[in-house]
Amino acid sequence: MIAVFLRWERVVAIPKVRSKSEEKRQQIYDAASKLFCDNGFAATSMDLVAKNAGVSKQTVYSHFGSKDELFVATITARCEEFLSTSTASPKDSDPYTTLCQYAEHFLALLLSPEALAIHRICINESTSYPHVSRLFYKAGPERVIAEVRDILAEYKQQNILAIDDIHTAATQFLSVIKGEIWMHKEYNIEKPISMDKVTLYIQNxxxxxxxxxxxxPA
Structure with missing residues (x-):
């Protein structure tokens, strides 16, 4: 049922023919993504990004005006990949099927090494760099909440769900889906969770x- 549960793969097609500027931007993006995940926000400088990307510092700034902008770009790109590959649609199926599909997709993203690394960065550096957490929340979680809100609103409009506060319902849904499964990964608990248990957890x-x-649900 969950094909990519522990691995989030980039599935957005990259054009086969790109300009030199696009290639350099991709090099910068790839280098920055890895550095942010490996070193954190504070320890990742634009000089280091330029070095790892194989471009000049001036080139980095010509594509991304600041480290904040570059950090947001990495989060936004992952979020857009997630949203673009989500197949859950209230127009095509009942609420149970739609939300189960969404939950599978959401967990695959949430448990990816990159997502876990970025989450830890925001927690570890929230005191010294509180704006990093705000940037992350706006570029990532806030957009996911909005998508779930839209799904629930559609079912409410069809008089299928009786929801007074759509936003609260959306955040509740995402929070309960994370549950024990996310905690096992976040806290590095070695006890494995079987795929059957994951599927049953999502369904229940x-x-x-x-x-x-x-x-x-029937």
Whole structure:
């Protein structure tokens, strides 16, 4: 049921023919993504990004005006990949099927090494660099919440779900989906969780969530 549960793969097609400027931008982006994940925000300088990307510092700044902008670009790109590959649609299926599909996709992203690394960066550096967490939240989680909000709003409009506060319901859904599965990965608990257990967890969680809003899956 969950094909990419522990591995988030980049699936956005990259044009086969790119200009030199586009190639350099991709080099910078790739280098920055790895450095942010490996070293954190504070320890990643634009000089280091330029060195690892094999370009000049001036070239880095010509594509990204600041380190903040570069950090946001890496988060935004991952979020766009996630949103563009999500197949969950309230127009094509019932709430149970749609939300189960979304939960699978969401967990695949959430448990990817990059997502876990960025989350730890925001926690570890939130005191010295509080704006980093704000940048991350706006570029990533806030957009995912908005997508879930849109899905739930569509079902509410169809009188399938009885939801008064769409935003709260969306954040509740994402929070309960994370659950123990995310904690095992985040806290490096070695006890493995079987795929069958993951599937059952998603199904039961989605079912309980929907019952709370007046929908009873078959």
């Amino acid at each position: 969680t989605v079912r309980h969530f929907l019952v709370g809003y007046g929908y009873h």
